[in-house]
Amino acid sequence: MYDVIIIGAGISGLSTACHLSRYSCDMLILDRGADVSEGATKANSGIVHAGYDATPGTEKARFNVKGARMYEDFCKSYGVPYQKTGALVLGFTDEDENTLKKLLERSVQNEVPGCRLLTKDEALQMEPNLNPDIALALYVPESAITSPYELTYALADHAKINGAKFLLNTNVESLSHEENHWLVHTDNGVYKAKAVINCAGTGADVLHNIISTKQVKIIPRRGEYYLLDRLEKPLFSMTIFQVPTSMGKGVLVTPTTHGNLLIGPNAEDIPLEDDTATTRDGLDEVFTKAKRTWQDISLRTVITTFSGIRAHEKEGDFIIGKVEGAPAGAFEAIGIESPGLSAGPAIGIELGDMVAEYLKLSKNTNYMPPTPQPKPFNGMSDDEKKLAYEKDPDYGKIVCRCEQVTEAEIRHSIRRPVGATSVDGVKRRTRAGMGRCQGGFCSLRVAEILKEELGEDNLLTITKMGKGSEMLTGKLSEGEI
Amino acid sequence: MTEIPVDIIIIGAGPAGLAAAIAAKKAGIDSLIVFERDEIPGGILNQCIHTGFGLHRFKVELTGPEYAHRDVVEAEKLGIDIRLGVTVLDLNQDKIVTCISHEKGLEKYKAKAVILAMGCRERPRGALATPGTRPAGVYAAGTAQKFLNMQGYMPGNNIVILGSGDIGLIMARRMVLQGANVLACIEIMPYSSGLNRNIVQCLEDFNIPLYLEHTVVDIKGKNRLESVIVAKVDSSRTPIPGSEFEIPCDTLLLSVGLIPENELTDCAQAEMSRVTSGPVVNSHFETSVEGIFACGNVLHVHDLVDYVSSESAAAGEKAAEYVLGKRDTSKLIDVVDGKGVRGCVPQKIFIDDKQGIDLMFRPDNVYKNHYLTLTAGDKVLMSQRKMILAPGEMVNVRLNEDKLSLISEGEELVVSITPEKAG
Numbered sequence: 049m050y051d052v053i054i055i056g057a058g059i060s061g062l063s064t065a066c067h068l069s070r071y072s073c074d075m076l077i078l079d080r081g082a083d084v085s086e087g088a089t090k091a092n093s094g095i096v097h098a099g100y101d102a103t104p105g106t107e108k109a110r111f112n113v114k115g116a117r118m119y120e121d122f123c124k125s126y127g128v129p130y131q132k133t134g135a136l137v138l139g140f141t142d143e144d145e146n147t148l149k150k151l152l153e154r155s156v157q158n159e160v161p162g163c164r165l166l167t168k169d170e171a172l173q174m175e176p177n178l179n180p181d182i183a184l185a186l187y188v189p190e191s192a193i194t195s196p197y198e199l200t201y202a203l204a205d206h207a208k209i210n211g212a213k214f215l216l217n218t219n220v221e222s223l224s225h226e227e228n229h230w231l232v233h234t235d236n237g238v239y240k241a242k243a244v245i246n247c248a249g250t251g252a253d254v255l256h257n258i259i260s261t262k263q264v265k266i267i268p269r270r271g272e273y274y275l276l277d278r279l280e281k282p283l284f285s286m287t288i289f290q291v292p293t294s295m296g297k298g299v300l301v302t303p304t305t306h307g308n309l310l311i312g313p314n315a316e317d318i319p320l321e322d323d324t325a326t327t328r329d330g331l332d333e334v335f336t337k338a339k340r341t342w343q344d345i346s347l348r349t350v351i352t353t354f355s356g357i358r359a360h361e362k363e364g365d366f367i368i369g370k371v372e373g374a375p376a377g378a379f380e381a382i383g384i385e386s387p388g389l390s391a392g393p394a395i396g397i398e399l400g401d402m403v404a405e406y407l408k409l410s411k412n413t414n415y416m417p418p419t420p421q422p423k424p425f426n427g428m429s430d431d432e433k434k435l436a437y438e439k440d441p442d443y444g445k446i447v448c449r450c451e452q453v454t455e456a457e458i459r460h461s462i463r464r465p466v467g468a469t470s471v472d473g474v475k476r477r478t479r480a481g482m483g484r485c486q487g488g489f490c491s492l493r494v495a496e497i498l499k500e501e502l503g504e505d506n507l508l509t510i511t512k513m514g515k516g517s518e519m520l521t522g523k524l525s526e527g528e529i
Numbered sequence: 530m531t532e533i534p535v536d537i538i539i540i541g542a543g544p545a546g547l548a549a550a551i552a553a554k555k556a557g558i559d560s561l562i563v564f565e566r567d568e569i570p571g572g573i574l575n576q577c578i579h580t581g582f583g584l585h586r587f588k589v590e591l592t593g594p595e596y597a598h599r600d601v602v603e604a605e606k607l608g609i610d611i612r613l614g615v616t617v618l619d620l621n622q623d624k625i626v627t628c629i630s631h632e633k634g635l636e637k638y639k640a641k642a643v644i645l646a647m648g649c650r651e652r653p654r655g656a657l658a659t660p661g662t663r664p665a666g667v668y669a670a671g672t673a674q675k676f677l678n679m680q681g682y683m684p685g686n687n688i689v690i691l692g693s694g695d696i697g698l699i700m701a702r703r704m705v706l707q708g709a710n711v712l713a714c715i716e717i718m719p720y721s722s723g724l725n726r727n728i729v730q731c732l733e734d735f736n737i738p739l740y741l742e743h744t745v746v747d748i749k750g751k752n753r754l755e756s757v758i759v760a761k762v763d764s765s766r767t768p769i770p771g772s773e774f775e776i777p778c779d780t781l782l783l784s785v786g787l788i789p790e791n792e793l794t795d796c797a798q799a800e801m802s803r804v805t806s807g808p809v810v811n812s813h814f815e816t817s818v819e820g821i822f823a824c825g826n827v828l829h830v831h832d833l834v835d836y837v838s839s840e841s842a843a844a845g846e847k848a849a850e851y852v853l854g855k856r857d858t859s860k861l862i863d864v865v866d867g868k869g870v871r872g873c874v875p876q877k878i879f880i881d882d883k884q885g886i887d888l889m890f891r892p893d894n895v896y897k898n899h900y901l902t903l904t905a906g907d908k909v910l911m912s913q914r915k916m917i918l919a920p921g922e923m924v925n926v927r928l929n930e931d932k933l934s935l936i937s938e939g940e941e942l943v944v945s946i947t948p949e950k951a952g
Contacts, residue, residue: 489672
């Protein structure tokens with residue numbers, strides 16, 4: 049029997065797992081994806097929100113502000129990108145001006161430091177490519193950006209080196225309680241634990257409703273994005289929001305931690321929780337709305353489009369803690385939409401401590417702190433590159449030309465504790481295939497390295513993103529070419 | 530870090546780099562290195578196992594590897610230093626080349642001249658922003674070609690091809706010969722962007738339907754591609770509502786354009802052309818950075834490798850002349866794209882060039898019985914009737930010394946396609 053089973057290997061589940069690693073505890077982490085970070089954590093804006101806009105007194109406000117304050121150190125300890133870029137919230141009308149003034153008041157109530165209103169000229173001076181039709185802007189100096197999936201991969205490694213077990217490709221179908229423990233029923237067997245933590249994202253309501261008398265409802269909310277190529281001179285240095293609406297923070301334009309420009313998301317409530325297709329209408333909506341921020345918007349440098357699903361709970365707030373109306377030993381983090389990424393580290397601590405207290409766990413005397421991720425080759429100085437090559441000559445083989453990713457990094461991404469098992473897994477861990485040619489040159493070589501590292505006989509079993517997504521359909525017989 | 534001095538560095542050992550190296554060596558440059566990131570020289574030709582190469586240059590139909598082999602053999606005979614498995618990471622305006630290899634690690638070289646010959650890459654799905662899911666089975670045609678021809682794997686069984694570029698057409702035939710079903714080739718324009726001979730030999734001969742003025746508007750399938758939705762487009766290339774139809778398939782190959790690979794050109798801050806997506810060059814194939822030359826598909830995307838070779842040989846010769854201090858660079862004028870012309874290269878020419886100058890461009894549409902017209906000031910230098918001009922086939926115009934001597938300094942040379950004979 050496990051002490052704890054965590055359902056869902058996204059930012060909430062794995063932040064909690066890492067915090068629980070500080071305690072002596074037998075932990076199992078289940079996820080239906082072929083990799084960790086496959087749900088909402090994979091595809092979002094990557095913003096660490098300062099916390100200026102959450103309604104004071106809500107769980108969203110409390111966890112956002114607490115999480116955002118921890119973020120820089122948190123990312124640093126895992127060696128994951130974090131940049132405090134600052135943000136602007138743009139206003140165009142008198143009504144917007146009132147909204148921005150209210151947001152400024154909120155920032156004070158939520159104790160977010162440094163926010164102030166800027167005149168049009170001040171804003172344009174900071175971001176010359178803004179639409180000159182703006183009236184004013186709210187400046188949020190504490191706003192930051194991170195790489196959500198890179199952070200989550202690092203969390204997964206950290207939990208694993210502290211003994212957590214991972215079972216991927218495993219869908220939790222039901223939960224049941226017996227005397228003093230829980231049974232987790234999956235399509236891959238039944239698992240027993242003293243406590244369960246439901247961090248199942250868009251699927252969390254179903255599990256909650258099986259065990260609780262108090263029902264919740266998750267509405268899958270899809271957001272579509274354009275990703276633009278890196279430029280020598282970035283067009284925007286800050287995250288640019290427009291005034292928020294009832295559907296969320298609206299379409300933003302933001303640099304990413306790797307120097308790309310991200311435009312999106314729209315917000316569309318959809319019936320299927322896993323429908324991450326992009327649509328013509330959705331992308332057109334993003335384009336039209338982003339034009340208000342960036343008048344001369346150009347899609348000439350688009351390298352890809354994608355969409356992500358946020359788990360919106362119908363009451364609108366996070367639900368974090370013991371599952372109300374359920375037997376003891378059930379915990380959850382539900383409705384973790386924006387600012388869920390920002391809240392992640394704080395959710396992990398609070399939920400982890402709650403579970404530890406319930407199970408009366410003792411401190412883990414063998415706790416291993418996180419080891420920072422190695423610096424990517426393309427961010428190294430010449431001296432660092434020489435040193436890296438001396439330690440491992442595979443740094444001398446560039447596999448991905450666009451992002452200058454080396455064979456050493458690709459092998460490392462497969463060998464790390466929770467390593468890549470697919471071409472997309474390598475891509476998100478190393479950026480091989482993330483550049484402007486989108487894997488045109490390197491996907492074959494990446495597939496070959498995966499084959500070698502995973503001990504496969506040939507490339508037929510190598511997948512894009514897990515079972516069913518095999519890259520190739522057949523092998524020619526010897527001499528057939 | 531010490532910088533190793535060398536006269537000429539050539540980046541890329543595809544057909545462009547090899548031809549440039551051979552020409553520079555023959556012109557008297559001994560200190561010359563070719564850097565190639567692949568483990569074999571020849572570039573993209575190695576995966577082009579079909580025939581059709583070399584008709585103009587060698588008067589014989591060769592496969593890609595055979596064509597490359599001829600240059601590799603000559604380069605070896607001349608003792609040209611080709612370094613394989615070396616990736617150039619940076620190039621600056623002082624012509625300092627930073628590169629890395631498995632064999633030697635990080636190195637820096639200081640060249641007197643650099644010839645850019647990195648070739649081009651395929652436009653990916655992302656660049657089209659085609660909506661839909663992101664399953665396995667969507668490949669650039671050249672990527673699929675590499676899987677099949679270099680490694681012996683089938684990328685799929687039921688194939689739709691989006692775009693009618695040459696690689697897509699060649700792959701249509703290749704997949705049929707390998708036993709796959711090629712269901713359709715979808716082209717958004719009213720004409721193919723590939724060579725006419727490929728339309729005939731790769732589609733028509735195999736009864737593969739070509740849907741002109743159609744495009745893929747949606748991609749379906751969770752893990753592996755399951756179908757594509759195709760729609761007819763109007764004259765502004767916008768899909769027409771109600772015209773959609775679904776083609777079940779497991780593979781979509783994209784042949785939707787090639788983009789010169791100019792990261793290093795950008796590193797050196799050479800001026801770029803928005804039309805060709807390559808650097809702006811003069812008739813010595815020299816970029817806006819003195820001593821940095823460019824040729825082949827990194828400069829502009831060619832239709833035939835034969836022209837890549839001839840252009841690159843000229844670039845190699847000019848780079849050698851530059852290093853040897855032999856060149857005369859007076860009287861430079863601009864070449865301007867007139868009506869019907871896209872991306873004429875070179876963009877600047879030396880009008881006192883005794884050897885004459887070749888201009889190359891692609892027409893922006895299909896023109897029948899039009900005139901290829903060159904003017905400078907109010908002088909008509911040429912107005913020649915052409916039966917057919919199409920975007921899929923490059924136009925090559927030679928300006929000899931006599932014609933060049935008619936142009937005065939300060940004038941622009943305008944290249945255009947006109948319905949009537951000029952002058």
